[in-house]
Amino acid sequence: MYGKCRSIDQSQHVFDRMLIKNSISWSALLGVYCQNRDFETVIRIFREMEETDLYKFGTVLRACAGLAAVRLGKEVHCQYVRRGGWRDVIVESALVDLYAKCGCIDFAYQIFVHMLVxxxxxxxxxxxxxxxxxxxxxxxxxxxxxxxxxxxxxxxxxxxxxxxxxxxxxxxx
Structure with a gap:
């Protein structure tokens, strides 16, 4: 809620006060920073996380696209595949967006063509x-x-x- 109202500090404060942080709370925090175009913070938090799940990759890839950071995006893409992820419309859409924004349009198109959804x-x-x-x-x-x-x-x-x-x-x- 605070993130959608652009109260990033309040969002972070609520997150910091949580006794138990789960996948949903971490994903929400990443989403707050991504929605408010603070892509560097999304990347920093992602790198500091001890554990990650497949749901966070779409947000991190959107941050990479926002930064036009193709090398970092490729690293995140590889992590996603190594962890068994594939065939998720959110992540695949983020990959298409990332590679297209970084000028790798033919690679973006190959992902697009092979998407089931x-x-x-x-x-x-x-x-x-x-x-x-x-x-x-x-x-x-x-x-x-x-x-x-x-x-x-x-x-x-x-x-x-x-x-x-x-x-x-x-x-x-």
Whole structure:
């Protein structure tokens, strides 16, 4: 609650006063810092944690994407796979976003293609990844695929598609 109200210090204070900290409380704390774009703190806390579970990886990968830290993201990705994680739509979407934001668009696309489940976040990450990497035509193709798959668009999706259209128009002109 405090994190959603941007009261990061209060969130940390409540967490520090907890007698028993479990996976949910640790995940919530990481989420507070990630939502408030304090990505360095997410990474620091993750590194200091004695134990981690598969649920924290999505948040840490989002922090890596926010920092455009591809090397660190690859390390976290490897940790996730080594611990037996795979086929989680949240983590896979975070991986698509990470690699696309870091310019590894072909690798992001390979993860995207092999995903069994995709949500709107996954589609937006792939569409914006292609657009941000100068591949507007491919972004529009992914958008068409999304519509065919029956995924309903949101406002962010349309903004990214308009950006992709602008890229295509510039290249054609």
């Amino acid at each position: 995709r949500n709107l976040i996954t589609w937006n990450s792939m569409i914006s990844g292609f657009a941000q990497n100068g591949r507007g035509g491919e972004a529009l193709k992914i958008f068409e695929d999304m519509i065919v798959d029956g995924i309903k668009s949101d406002y962010l999706n349309f903004i990214v598609v308009l950006f992709a259209c602008r890229l295509v128009a510039i290249l054609v002109w």
